[in-house]
Amino acid sequence: MSTSMDTHFLNQALQQAQRRKGFTAPNPAVGAVLVKEGQIIATGTHWLAGDAHAEIAALAQLPSGAAAGATLYVTLEPCCHTGKTPPCVNAIINAGVKRVVFSETDPNPLVAGKGAALLGANDIVCQQLSVTEIEQFYGSYRYLLQSGMPWLCGKLAMTLDGKIAEKNGRALAITGKQAHVFTHQQRLKHEAILTSVKTILQDAPQFNVRLAEADAIAKPLIVLDTHAELPLDASVWYTTSQLYIVHGEAAEPERLAQLKAKGAKLLAVALNNANRLDLTLSLTALGKFGFHDLWLEAGGTLFKSFAKLGLLNEAYCYLAPWWAGLDAQAAFTSAHFFKDVVRRQWLPLGDDVALHLEF
Numbered sequence: 001m002s003t004s005m006d007t008h009f010l011n012q013a014l015q016q017a018q019r020r021k022g023f024t025a026p027n028p029a030v031g032a033v034l035v036k037e038g039q040i041i042a043t044g045t046h047w048l049a050g051d052a053h054a055e056i057a058a059l060a061q062l063p064s065g066a067a068a069g070a071t072l073y074v075t076l077e078p079c080c081h082t083g084k085t086p087p088c089v090n091a092i093i094n095a096g097v098k099r100v101v102f103s104e105t106d107p108n109p110l111v112a113g114k115g116a117a118l119l120g121a122n123d124i125v126c127q128q129l130s131v132t133e134i135e136q137f138y139g140s141y142r143y144l145l146q147s148g149m150p151w152l153c154g155k156l157a158m159t160l161d162g163k164i165a166e167k168n169g170r171a172l173a174i175t176g177k178q179a180h181v182f183t184h185q186q187r188l189k190h191e192a193i194l195t196s197v198k199t200i201l202q203d204a205p206q207f208n209v210r211l212a213e214a215d216a217i218a219k220p221l222i223v224l225d226t227h228a229e230l231p232l233d234a235s236v237w238y239t240t241s242q243l244y245i246v247h248g249e250a251a252e253p254e255r256l257a258q259l260k261a262k263g264a265k266l267l268a269v270a271l272n273n274a275n276r277l278d279l280t281l282s283l284t285a286l287g288k289f290g291f292h293d294l295w296l297e298a299g300g301t302l303f304k305s306f307a308k309l310g311l312l313n314e315a316y317c318y319l320a321p322w323w324a325g326l327d328a329q330a331a332f333t334s335a336h337f338f339k340d341v342v343r344r345q346w347l348p349l350g351d352d353v354a355l356h357l358e359f
Helices: 003-016 055-059 086-095 112-123 132-137 141-147 177-189 197-203 252-262 279-287 299-306
Strands: 031-036 039-045 071-076 100-106 126-129 151-159 163-167 192-196 221-225 242-248 265-271 293-297 312-319 343-349 353-359
Touching: 003 031, 003 039, 003 071, 003 100, 003 132, 031 055, 031 177, 055 071, 055 086, 086 112, 086 293, 100 112, 100 132, 100 221, 112 126, 132 141, 151 299, 163 343, 177 197, 177 293, 177 299, 177 353, 197 221, 197 299, 197 353, 242 279, 252 265, 252 312, 265 279, 279 343, 293 299
Parallel strands: 071 100, 100 126, 151 293, 151 312, 192 221, 192 293, 221 242, 242 265
Antiparallel strands: 031 039, 031 071, 151 163, 312 353, 343 353
């Protein structure tokens, strides 16, 4: 089969993987298609951690023997170790698949190159074909395995005169409908939302996904909360799928016990010299939970703190075409921490625009 056809079917597999981007942690989202005589005979998507992998999901759609002689296209190298599920390579071999084409070598050292080698040792033609879109899709997965920290994308909305909140710090309704929709799309495809307890106390946000075409979707929420102050009646207890509270080591034990009894997962982190949570240690702790992608949605102070430390991997700075006035709270007194930007792109969002920055 030609390389162009291989690329076509790998892109079909990518479409399957994209269906569950943001829902499979600690596993990466993976898609697969089985092809015979140039036609797709089955597709598979890894739905949730612990569920069947994409390759197994595709094979399960077919009667026994129907995959014999087929080509399997999969976004990520098939696994060869036992985790929550058996190795995919065994099922591929037993199904009689004659050829496997994958785009990304799995950076997990338990798999890297070993899955492909095992398939080859069992007389299955196994080829790796790089596809740019798939390489980008797994950027955060590679980053987690290399750095031990999730890929962090921040969002900050400001007016044309650079203001982000009222004088007292309360949120301003800055951007319009399309920017609002874009924010919820980002919440959907990230594995968890990261915020501060200050944001929850000031603005009482829901931090779920609300898009017109679907009911509200609950996502995990991570709250940076040095002194474990999150109210036990905050709305986020009911609008998110799981609360993670990152707190200081000296937080009151009785309070921590109340939060744990309420269902929160607690992560104790050392404080920095300013008696605030060490953000590098916080991200490292979250990396151990297997989060690949975090969406940072908080006030300007936390956004700037992550940026100054070089912990932001990308950001969306929304700009709305109106002035908030001198009394409103400014986004920046200095933007020197944006000096390491490697790519900039303006995105139209209705009456607003977003500057997408990659660091």
